[in-house]
Amino acid sequence: MVHHQNKAIREGDNPDLTAERVTGTFDTHSMAAQIYNSEAHARRRREITEIIAKRPELHDTKPFPFMTREEKILESSRKLTLITKHMNEIIEPNNSNEMFHLNNEVLGIEGHPMALHGIMFIPALTAQASEEQQKKWLTRAINREIVGTYAQTELGHGTNLQNLETTATYDVATQEFVLHTPTITGLKWWPGNLGKSSNYAVVVALMFIKGKNYGPHTFMVPLRDEKTHQPLKGITIGDIGPKIAYNVTDNGFLGFDHYRIPRTNLLMRHTRVEPDGTYVKPPHAKINYSAMVHVRSHMITGQAIMLSYALTIATRYSSVRRQGQIDTTQPEVKVLEYQTQQHRLFPYIARAYAFVFAGAETVKLYERVLEEVATGNVSLMADLHALTSGLKSVVSHYTAQGIEQARMACGGHGYSQASYMSEIFGVAVGGCTYEGENMVMLLQLARYLVKSASLVKTGQSSKLGPLVAYLGAKSDSTSLIDRTPTTGFAEYVKTFQHIARRQTLKAADKFFGLMEKGEKRPIAWNKSSVELNRASRLHTRLYIVEAFVRRVEEVADPRLKEVLTDLLHLHVNYELLDMSTYALEDGFVSSSQLDYVRDQLYFYLAKIRPNAVSLVDSWEFSDQELRSVLGRRDGHVYENLFAWAKASPLNKTDVLPSVDKYLKPLMESARASKL
Numbered sequence: 001m002v003h004h005q006n007k008a009i010r011e012g013d014n015p016d017l018t019a020e021r022v023t024g025t026f027d028t029h030s031m032a033a034q035i036y037n038s039e040a041h042a043r044r045r046r047e048i049t050e051i052i053a054k055r056p057e058l059h060d061t062k063p064f065p066f067m068t069r070e071e072k073i074l075e076s077s078r079k080l081t082l083i084t085k086h087m088n089e090i091i092e093p094n095n096s097n098e099m100f101h102l103n104n105e106v107l108g109i110e111g112h113p114m115a116l117h118g119i120m121f122i123p124a125l126t127a128q129a130s131e132e133q134q135k136k137w138l139t140r141a142i143n144r145e146i147v148g149t150y151a152q153t154e155l156g157h158g159t160n161l162q163n164l165e166t167t168a169t170y171d172v173a174t175q176e177f178v179l180h181t182p183t184i185t186g187l188k189w190w191p192g193n194l195g196k197s198s199n200y201a202v203v204v205a206l207m208f209i210k211g212k213n214y215g216p217h218t219f220m221v222p223l224r225d226e227k228t229h230q231p232l233k234g235i236t237i238g239d240i241g242p243k244i245a246y247n248v249t250d251n252g253f254l255g256f257d258h259y260r261i262p263r264t265n266l267l268m269r270h271t272r273v274e275p276d277g278t279y280v281k282p283p284h285a286k287i288n289y290s291a292m293v294h295v296r297s298h299m300i301t302g303q304a305i306m307l308s309y310a311l312t313i314a315t316r317y318s319s320v321r322r323q324g325q326i327d328t329t330q331p332e333v334k335v336l337e338y339q340t341q342q343h344r345l346f347p348y349i350a351r352a353y354a355f356v357f358a359g360a361e362t363v364k365l366y367e368r369v370l371e372e373v374a375t376g377n378v379s380l381m382a383d384l385h386a387l388t389s390g391l392k393s394v395v396s397h398y399t400a401q402g403i404e405q406a407r408m409a410c411g412g413h414g415y416s417q418a419s420y421m422s423e424i425f426g427v428a429v430g431g432c433t434y435e436g437e438n439m440v441m442l443l444q445l446a447r448y449l450v451k452s453a454s455l456v457k458t459g460q461s462s463k464l465g466p467l468v469a470y471l472g473a474k475s476d477s478t479s480l481i482d483r484t485p486t487t488g489f490a491e492y493v494k495t496f497q498h499i500a501r502r503q504t505l506k507a508a509d510k511f512f513g514l515m516e517k518g519e520k521r522p523i524a525w526n527k528s529s530v531e532l533n534r535a536s537r538l539h540t541r542l543y544i545v546e547a548f549v550r551r552v553e554e555v556a557d558p559r560l561k562e563v564l565t566d567l568l569h570l571h572v573n574y575e576l577l578d579m580s581t582y583a584l585e586d587g588f589v590s591s592s593q594l595d596y597v598r599d600q601l602y603f604y605l606a607k608i609r610p611n612a613v614s615l616v617d618s619w620e621f622s623d624q625e626l627r628s629v630l631g632r633r634d635g636h637v638y639e640n641l642f643a644w645a646k647a648s649p650l651n652k653t654d655v656l657p658s659v660d661k662y663l664k665p666l667m668e669s670a671r672a673s674k675l
């Protein structure tokens with residue numbers, strides 16, 4: 001048996017796809033170890049996939065698009081129960097990476113009844129509950145004796161947490177907090193799994209003590225009777241209805257009618273309220289926002305994975321889809337031969353790699369900050385908040401764009417739910433909104449950038465943190481791209497730094513200038529906000545490039561290094577062209593340099609072409625995880641599309657009741673009236 005570099009090759013596969021895999025120049029298992037940050041993790045992913053493949057009870061009973069929402073929820077609950085029961089046979093206990101993979105394989109991306117339990121409820125209790133509170137609730141939550149969510153957003157307010165309407169008013173006499181929803185707009189609205197699944201929630205409410213508003217605080221709140229699952233007295237609760245996607249998750253509404261909880265249900269690791277109502281403030285004003293920072297840190301990787309789902313589907317399909325000719329004397333070509341198709345897909349393949357590398361760095365920083373905050377050191381919280389605010393916005397935006405490009409790259413079949421593209425898009429694009437609407441989060445990063453710009457302007461550049469140190473450096477007079485013999489990325493990085501620095505300082509100038517002219521700070525901020533957000537995007541895109549460069553520098557295997565270097569070349573040239581307005585406007589990059597950048601882009605599209613399928617195969621998504629007929633590993637698309645269509649519920653009978661009831665009588669009466 002021949003050992004190929006691409007480990008996805010199997011006998012009997014579509015020969016067009018096998019031909020693509022044979023040309024791969026690197027070992028896809030080794031690349032998976034880069035993507036998943038260690039050989040051990042990549043291997044464990046494969047082992048988990050194999051275990052699941054052998055357990056039919058963990059497979060979908062029919063394709064998701066053929067199920068109603070109720071059926072999906074039932075099916076997902078069935079599988080969730082099974083994986084909870086057999087968890088220790090499949091994954092290492094409490095290994096969140098393995099749990100994430102297990103969930104993606106078995107439950108899929110549409111959510112499940114405990115989605116928010118894992119991603120926000122447990123992290124909120126871990127970071128914000130005191131040790132005593134953790135003994136009471138956290139172990140039960142981890143054991144899944146109770147199911148919880150994170151209830152913050154309201155019908156009338158999501159972004160602006162200071163204006164939430166849900167109040168938690170301290171009653172000194174009974175040592176209780178009274179939770180209350182004063183209006184319809186104060187109803188909690190959106191929290192995942194709040195509607196039907198959860199019996200507890202970490203609720204965010206404005207805390208009032210003796211008439212004083214202490215702002216948003218987090219409370220552990222029982223919602224439903226643990227035995228009957230009926231809503232408790234004083235609680236109004238339900239599902240908010242179907243959404244664009246993510247419909248297995250019961251996003252919900254919740255209202256409180258003077259609902260009492262003990263004082264000790266305020267999460268008290270960092271903040272306390274004494275029995276007499278004395279407030280002990282936390283070491284950082286935003287420490288209660290930790291569950292949001294948790295998701296923002298992890299969702300970068302989650303988004304990269306969803307982008308890669310779509311790219312795997314589109315790249316594999318483009319290798320088996322033949323349409324038209326390039327040389328009219330030759331047979332029809334694979335659509336992947338078209339430069340336009342490559343230009344549509346390959347830069348996003350590069351972005352997906354860039355995002356997953358940036359995501360890994362973000363999680364590392366998050367874990368460090370988590371440890372430090374637990375010991376009372378909050379010094380890195382602002383940096384982490386700025387970084388994750390920018391990354392969640394930029395990455396979710398390009399992920400949604402990339403998925404949509406991948407869908408269109410599949411032509412008509414991309415529009416069929418057999419491709420699964422619409423669900424992937426729908427779930428991923430939610431990331432532009434949840435955990436802080438993208439514009440709003442870019443503006444959070446802009447606050448940090450403006451402060452940094454002001455250090456530069458006042459000659460205090462030495463005080464800049466490592467993420468923004470480049471703002472204090474001097475630019476060359478022009479970019480040296482194509483003017484130096486170096487083959488590295490230093491000139492590109494310097495060019496991105498120049499662009500981000502110039503835009504940041506310019507936007508800050510605009511803001512400070514407006515204030516100097518007498519505008520109040522918030523008005524000046526609003527009038528500068530488009531320019532400020534441009535700066536935030538450029539800063540974040542620079543960070544992503546740098547994270548990519550750092551990773552490529554670390555890679556030792558020469559075959560991996562070569563293909564990752566090709567991808568990085570593609571990335572920097574594509575990014576620079578995409579932001580060429582900024583590069584050209586002060587003459588830092590000339591139009592002839594941009595011609596060079598364009599040529600480089602086309603060169604690397606062609607160079608990557610033989611590795612395209614191996615680059616997407618390296619993510620090692622199983623067919624079960626991808627849930628896409630077009631993206632099948634074996635490339636047998638057409639026969640399976642036909643089988644999929646035949647399985648459509650509409651094809652159960654030859655004549656639909658709607659035809660019997662309406663169309664037949666309509667046609668008959670039309671015929672009769674002609675007589």
Ligand SMILES: CC(C)(COP(=O)(O)OP(=O)(O)OC[C@H]1O[C@@H](n2cnc3c(N)ncnc32)[C@H](O)[C@@H]1OP(=O)(O)O)[C@@H](O)C(=O)NCCC(=O)NCCSC(=O)CCCCCCCCCCCCCCC(=O)O
Pocket residue numbers: 097100119120150152153158159160161162192286289290292293295298299301302303363381382385433434435436437440444447448
């Ligand atoms: C930040 C706000 C916009 C404003 O908040 P405030 O009004 O309180 O701020 P102020 O104006 O008073 O002060 C600003 C000030 O505070 C600093 N700040 C703000 N936040 C933080 C923070 N978190 N840390 C540190 N500092 C912070 C800020 O920098 C300013 O400092 P300066 O004054 O010095 O400039 C706030 O209102 C806000 O955050 N709004 C957004 C609301 C929001 O995000 N809501 C989220 C609700 S929960 C939700 O949406 C859940 C969705 C979950 C969906 C499912 C997700 C599934 C994803 C799965 C991914 C898993 C993948 C795993 C993969 C893997 O890892 O393998």
Ligand SMILES: Cc1cc2nc3c(=O)[nH]c(=O)nc-3n(C[C@H](O)[C@H](O)[C@H](O)COP(=O)(O)OP(=O)(O)OC[C@H]3O[C@@H](n4cnc5c(N)ncnc54)[C@H](O)[C@@H]3O)c2cc1C
Pocket residue numbers: 116150151152153156157158159160189190191192246251430433434435436437438439440443
């Ligand atoms: C799939 C999904 C899952 C969710 N899960 C949860 C959950 O589990 N728990 C939970 O509590 N919430 C959840 N949410 C809610 C989510 O966090 C909020 O919808 C999100 O934070 C945006 O807030 P908003 O809806 O109030 O938007 P708005 O703030 O009303 O945004 C509307 C528009 O106003 C703009 N805007 C608002 N404020 C400003 C500003 N200061 N400056 C400039 N522009 C501004 C925005 O950019 C946007 O264009 C979920 C939402 C979705 C879509």
